[in-house]
Amino acid sequence: MTNWITNINASNAQEANDAVHLISRSLCMAAQEIGFQEINLVGFQYTDAYPDRRQNLVHALLDPVQPGDLVVVQFPLFTTDSFTETFFEQLFHRQGVQKVAVIRDIPSWMNAVDSDGYDAQTDWWLTLLRRFDLLIVANEQEAAQLRRDGVNVPMISLVICDYLYQGPWRKKQFRKELYYASGRDILGLDYHAATPLNVYSAVASDAVQANGSTRWLGFQPSDAILASLSGGFGIVTANNIRESHDEAFKYYTQFNDPTKLSFYWAAGLPVVTTSRTPHAQLIKDRHLGLVVDDLNDIDRILSDMSSADYQVMVAAVAPWQRAVTTGFFIKRALLAAIQTLNLGVKQQLVKS
The missing domain is CATH 3.40.50.2000 (Glycogen Phosphorylase B;)
Incomplete structure (x- = not known):
């Protein structure tokens, strides 16, 4: 057999x-x-x-x-x-x-x-x-x-x-910074918080690139991104980011396992997701990241977080990191x- x-x-x-x-x-x-x-x-x-x-x-x-x-x-x-x-x-x-x-x-x-x-x-x-x-x-x-x-x-x-990955990894430090990696075109962005948002995608609209809170980094190989991440939070889903095929994907994200979740956890990074996703309760209960429906609230949320709080999240992510990478x-x-x-x-x- x-x-x-x-x-x-x-x-x-x-x-x-x-x-x-x-x-x-x-x-x-x-x-x-x-x-x-x-x-x-x-x-x-x-x-x-x-x-x-x-x-x-x-x-x-x-x-x-x-x-x-x-x-x-x-x-x-x-x-x-x-x-x-x-x-x-x-x-x-x-x-x-x-x-x-x-x-x-x-x-x-x-x-x-x-x-x-x-x-x-x-x-x-x-x-x-x-x-x-x-x-x-x-x-x-x-x-x-x-x-x-x-x-x-x-x-x-x-x-x-x-998401099988064998490293390298960088030690995670508390930084008020967000990362979003996508294989789809980023068409629009409703984001004006002070917390920097780093966007990896092959295509981003002029409005996204001109957003003062955003740094568009273009396309980079996935493993290269993983090797570079040394702190902050990875965005799994966000209501503030508009991509190609967006309306349908808003419905679909209630049921799927997004690659981004495994991707950020493979890097050892805490995540940000919306409340309607299948993993929101797990992330909240296990301190694996943040559940945020409006990214413009992120400044207020991170203002109450200490470096020690962040390291608790990093430690909570570690066994999930070992699981997904093996x-x-x-x-x-x-x-x-x-x-x-x-x-x-x-x-x-x-x-x-």
């Missing part, structure tokens, strides 16, 4: 630094450490007009998979719809193979401003998810929404996605999936 996981490969250096490929790399590296083999995918953008070629490509990718094997799919495939359809058509046709989805994103949720923005009963993506033997979901909030949408498949909550959460979920599907061992992590 072989355990497989799909790997979503980048086609260029900048693409390798976006959230899709950073997390794919981390998931696959962690999975390999517990014996998984890879099914390597790329964009396959030029197969839409060639169905025979598409069928042959998918057949070649899945040909090593045998009855008794377990296949973990990073969902969605982040390729064309036609290639995705062909891939799942062949995968689900294979008998005696256990199929697991690690849900990275749910496109119908990402493109909706609320739950009325899609038809849960007929939605193609949700229909695909109903066909898996088990789902590894982002968190309990995502699991609950999937059940409300009629996806009644056993689920394991990942809690948080991993692949703890995905290894835990994958081993639970193997125990459940291949060995028939009841797992407390699995909820029907």
Whole structure:
């Protein structure tokens, strides 16, 4: 029996630094450490007009998979719809193979401003998810929404996605400073606090760049950013920052595991998030950062904080840093999936 996981490969250096490929790399590296083999995918953008070629490509990718094997799919495939359809058509046709989805994103949720923005009963993506033997979901909030949408498949909550990183790290000092790293275009900013806001993105509007409280640092490789962070707070979500696809993402952030959370914790940095995110209560209860709905309140909040208070947060983040940088959460979920599907061992992590 072989355990497989799909790997979503980048086609260029900048693409390798976006959230899709950073997390794919981390998931696959962690999975390999517990014996998984890879099914390597790329964009396959030029197969839409060639169905025979598409069928042959998918057949070649899945040909090593045998009855008794377990296949973990990073969902969605982040390729064309036609290639995705062909891939799942062949995968689900294979008998005696256990199929697991690690849900990275749910496109119908990402493109909706609320739950009325899609038809849960007929939605193609949700229909695909109903066909898996088990789902590894982002968190309990995502699991609950999937059940409300009629996806009644056993689920394991990942809690948080991993971000494998081996350093270097810089010692964290208390500084009244904010950091925001994004793979999307920063279009607008409602921020006038005195606390400096450092923004990493490939594109920022003229208004963002001209904001007197903001320093736009352009694009930098993710690991280079991690190595440079020596204090302050990393912003996971903020109502004051307007990005491309923003309205839909405001709805989606209620359910997903944002890469930024794992990213800042991999650096050992306390975070800032909004109250509607799945991790807000955890962050507040465990002193892992700040829950702030208006970034313009940050001056007042930080004025009451001492260096000792900040170091309490840094110490609280440390075990989460060790976990996400070593692949703890995905290894835990994958081993639970193997125990459940291949060995028939009841797992407390699995909820029907």
